[in-house]
Amino acid sequence: MNLELALRMCEAAVRQAAREGALISVAVVDAGGHLVAFQRMDGARITGPVLAPGKAYTAVAHRMPTADLAPLVLPGGELYGLAGDRYVCFGGGVPLGEPGDGRMGSEVAGAVGVSGGTVSQDVACAEAAAALWEGA
Amino acid sequence: MNLELALRMCEAAVRQAAREGALISVAVVDAGGHLVAFQRMDGARITGPVLAPGKAYTAVAHRMPTADLAPLVLPGGELYGLAGDRYVCFGGGVPLGEPGDGRMGSEVAGAVGVSGGTVSQDVACAEAAAALWEGA
Amino acid sequence: MNLELALRMCEAAVRQAAREGALISVAVVDAGGHLVAFQRMDGARITGPVLAPGKAYTAVAHRMPTADLAPLVLPGGELYGLAGDRYVCFGGGVPLGEPGDGRMGSEVAGAVGVSGGTVSQDVACAEAAAALWEGA
Amino acid sequence: MNLELALRMCEAAVRQAAREGALISVAVVDAGGHLVAFQRMDGARITGPVLAPGKAYTAVAHRMPTADLAPLVLPGGELYGLAGDRYVCFGGGVPLGEPGDGRMGSEVAGAVGVSGGTVSQDVACAEAAAALWEGA
Numbered sequence: 001m002n003l004e005l006a007l008r009m010c011e012a013a014v015r016q017a018a019r020e021g022a023l024i025s026v027a028v029v030d031a032g033g034h035l036v037a038f039q040r041m042d043g044a045r046i047t048g049p050v051l052a053p054g055k056a057y058t059a060v061a062h063r064m065p066t067a068d069l070a071p072l073v074l075p076g077g078e079l080y081g082l083a084g085d086r087y088v089c090f091g092g093g094v095p096l097g098e099p100g101d102g103r104m105g106s107e108v109a110g111a112v113g114v115s116g117g118t119v120s121q122d123v124a125c126a127e128a129a130a131a132l133w134e135g136a
Numbered sequence: 137m138n139l140e141l142a143l144r145m146c147e148a149a150v151r152q153a154a155r156e157g158a159l160i161s162v163a164v165v166d167a168g169g170h171l172v173a174f175q176r177m178d179g180a181r182i183t184g185p186v187l188a189p190g191k192a193y194t195a196v197a198h199r200m201p202t203a204d205l206a207p208l209v210l211p212g213g214e215l216y217g218l219a220g221d222r223y224v225c226f227g228g229g230v231p232l233g234e235p236g237d238g239r240m241g242s243e244v245a246g247a248v249g250v251s252g253g254t255v256s257q258d259v260a261c262a263e264a265a266a267a268l269w270e271g272a
Numbered sequence: 273m274n275l276e277l278a279l280r281m282c283e284a285a286v287r288q289a290a291r292e293g294a295l296i297s298v299a300v301v302d303a304g305g306h307l308v309a310f311q312r313m314d315g316a317r318i319t320g321p322v323l324a325p326g327k328a329y330t331a332v333a334h335r336m337p338t339a340d341l342a343p344l345v346l347p348g349g350e351l352y353g354l355a356g357d358r359y360v361c362f363g364g365g366v367p368l369g370e371p372g373d374g375r376m377g378s379e380v381a382g383a384v385g386v387s388g389g390t391v392s393q394d395v396a397c398a399e400a401a402a403a404l405w406e407g408a
Numbered sequence: 409m410n411l412e413l414a415l416r417m418c419e420a421a422v423r424q425a426a427r428e429g430a431l432i433s434v435a436v437v438d439a440g441g442h443l444v445a446f447q448r449m450d451g452a453r454i455t456g457p458v459l460a461p462g463k464a465y466t467a468v469a470h471r472m473p474t475a476d477l478a479p480l481v482l483p484g485g486e487l488y489g490l491a492g493d494r495y496v497c498f499g500g501g502v503p504l505g506e507p508g509d510g511r512m513g514s515e516v517a518g519a520v521g522v523s524g525g526t527v528s529q530d531v532a533c534a535e536a537a538a539a540l541w542e543g544a
Contacts, residue, residue, distance in 0.1 A: 002450045003422075025443075035433075035457035038446035042410045043243070046169060047197035049443035050220050053457075074211045089217030119214045138314045150275075161307075168440020171297075171321035174310035178274045185307035185325075315515070318441055319469035322492050346483045361489030391486045 001030040001096070001110040005136055006037035009129035013114055014041060016128035022117030024125055027052040030110045033060050033086075044116045055093030055126075056113030057086045063108050067091035067123055088113075092122030094130045137166040137232075137246040141272055142173035145265035149250055150177055152264035158253030160261055163188040166246045169196050169222070180252045191229030191262075192249030193222045199244050203227035203259055224249070228258030230266045273302040273368070273382040277408055278309035281401035285386055286313060288400035294389030296397055299324040302382045305332050305358075316388045327365030327398075328385030329358045335380050339363035339395055360385075364394030366402045409438040409504075409518040413544055414445035417537035421522050422449060424536035430525030432533055435460035438518045441468050441494070452524045463501030463534075464521030465494040471516050475499030475531055496521075500530030502538045 006028035013026035025040040025048025033056070040048050055066050062069055066089055072079040073089045082089065093113040112133075114125040142164035149162035161176040161184025169192070176184050191202050198205055202225055208215040209225045218225060229249040248269075250261040278300040285298035297312040297320025305328070312320050327338050334341055338361055344351040345361045354361065365385040384405075386398040414436040421434035433448040433456025441464070448456050463474050470477055474497055480487040481497045490497060501521040520541075522534040 003447055007447070030454075032454055034448075034454040035446055036448050038443055039411055039415070040442075040444050045197055045199060046167075046440060046442045047220070050197075051218075054219070070216065073217055083219075087217070087219055089219075090215055139311055143311070166440070168318060168438070168442060170312075170318045170440060171310055172312050174307055175275055175279070176306075176308050182302075182304055182306040317469055317471060318439075319492070322469075323490075326491070342488065345489055355491075359489070359491055361491075362487055 001028065001036055003036060005133065009112055009132050010037050010039040012132045013112065013125040013129040014039060016125040017041060017114075017117065017121070020117060020121045020124060022121040022125070024114050024116035024122065025049060025052040026125065026129065027056045027113045028110060028129070029053065029056040029060055029113070031060065031108060033057040036110065041116070048115045051088050051115035052092075052113045054086045054088035054113065055115060056111040058088050059093030059095045059111035059113060060108050063095050065091070065095065066093035066113075067119075091119040092126055094123075094126040096130060096133045137164070137172050139172060141269065145248055145268050146173050146175040148268045149248065149261040149265040150175060152261040153177060153250075153253060153257070156253060156257045156260060158257040158261070160250050160252035160258065161185060161188040162261065162265065163192045163249045164246060164265070165189065165192040165196055165249070167196065167244060169193040172246070177252070184251045187224050187251035188228075188249040190222045190224035190249065191251060192247040194224050195229030195231045195247035195249060196244050199231050201227070201231065201259075202229035202249075203255075224251075227255040228262050230262040232266060232269045273300070273308050275308060277405065281384055281404050282309050282311040284404045285384065285397040285401040286311060288397040289313060289386075289389060289393070292389060292393045292396060294393040294397070296386050296388035296394065297321060297324040298397065298401065299328045299385045300382060300401070301325065301328040301332055301385070303332065303380060305329040308382065313388070320387045323360050323387035324364075324385040326358045326360035326385065327387060327394075328383040330360050331365030331367045331383035331385065332380050335367050337363070337367065338365035338385075339391075363391040364398055366398040368402060368405045409436070409444050411444060413541065417520055417540050418445050418447040420540045421520065421533040421537040422447060424533040425449060425522075425525060425529070428525060428529045428532060430529040430533070432522050432524035432530065433457060433460040434533065434537065435464045435521045436518060436537070437461065437464040437468055437521070439468065439516060441465040444518070449524070456523045459496055459523035460500070460521040462494045462496035462521065463523060464519040466496050467501030467503045467519035467521060468516050471503050473499070473503065473531075474501035474521075475527075499527040500534050502534040504538060504541045
């Protein structure tokens with residue numbers, strides 16, 4: 001992960017949000033789950049600074065989109081009871097593979113997390129950012 | 137948000153609680169989720185100082201009544217797994233639009249949170265406070 | 273402690289702040305350290321909702337004014353290393369004895385905490401509130 | 409505060425860091441202390457995502473540069489014992505007055521926080537960002 005790419009991913013998420021008519025926050029974290037870049041659109045909720053980095057952290061921590069994690073944490077699910085300070089287990093967090101890889105291998109280099117719209121809007125914005133990563 | 141109006145909202149919530157036969161705590165927060173006024177009725181639970189500001193914070197953070205948030209955080213709901221230090225995701229928190237607006241637009245100026253009665257009592261008390269805001 | 277008296281103490285602190293030219297937050301807690309009433313003046317810092325209840329909690333927890341606690345927590349002091357989520361160990365928190373007592377006995381019924389001005393302004397506001405308690 | 413200006417402030421801090429030979433993180437928060445933009449330079453410490461927003465929060469909460477707060481929290485200082493989740497009480501956080509104001513009035517619109525270099529480097533970077541605000 002590097003700052004320049006993280007900024008371009010934030011911009012891609014914000015552009016997608018504008019298309020969706022959503023006001024979002026977007027966070028990009030590195031392989032250690034630590035914030036590299038964050039942007040909150042004017043008028044976006046104050047909860048974005050908590051939830052967007054939380055989704056990104058959760059995505060990199062579990063190496064899967066938080067949308068895929070959602071069913072696993074349901075009562076009876078494999079990860080029911082998953083808890084932690086920064087866990088946010090619904091759609092909007094997307095892990096990032098090594099550049100040039102395109103598909104998720106065993107390594108993640110970071111993640112993007114988006115919050116502020118509906119869950120499907122958040123996912124669309126995060127995927128717009130991740131697409132940029134995969135093309136890098 | 138201002139202190140005078142926040143105090144009148146607290147009083148409105150307490151009057152409604154008296155009508156309901158409930159003992160409540162009521163919190164009013166600003167647009168940043170920070171406490172402006174708080175009142176706990178004599179005999180009300182000691183958890184009120186945590187839950188009432190938590191409901192108010194959650195309502196302003198998500199720009200919706202916490203009662204509307206409750207089904208979304210159920211297992212299988214869109215926001216199941218919503219987490220955060222100050223989140224309280226059941227009825228009793230009501231966001232406040234800009235004065236004169238009446239209806240929730242894209243902006244919230246604060247929120248009121250009530251805790252101590254049944255959930256429906258808490259909601260009734262919070263709405264009594266919010267009605268005063270909408271009339272301001 | 274009761275809400276009516278707590279409200280009058282908050283008002284006394286706010287009146288004193290106006291005299292001092294300070295913008296403050298004031299918190300009144302019961303014997304358990306739990307918030308009974310809180311008021312933040314228009315324009316007062318957002319840190320008041322953290323520090324004013326913290327000073328009140330600390331004053332009731334240690335049964336002494338936080339101003340008296342300040343030297344004890346200095347390096348080499350008896351309580352150096354005192355720590356805890358809600359501790360605030362400088363002036364502005366004042367414990368409240370049983371009504372009619374006037375002097376601090378072994379019992380405290382609550383405390384008042386003020387934050388937002390200089391420490392001496394905060395102390396003056398907290399004492400104005402406490403004076404009302406002692407006269408009750 | 410708005411995102412466009414927050415981004416330009418981040419860039420100004422990063423440019424100053426390059427001049428100083430420092431690797432920093434920079435955070436811009438709004439009047440409620442909530443993150444608007446954050447950037448961490450390549451190779452900057454992983455503690456930046458905690459300390460830079462913490463300094464910005466502290467600066468907006470106390471309406472003063474965190475460098476000015478540092479002597480007050482020393483043993484024997486007026487605010488020794490100041491505590492709170494997000495407090496960082498040494499140089500690198502700078503509050504932002506209303507645009508066009510230039511000097512700090514009674515209102516703050518947000519703050520910038522920088523972490524990663526020496527304290528004097530962090531201050532220089534935060535001031536470079538704040539200068540941009542004052543000129544806006």
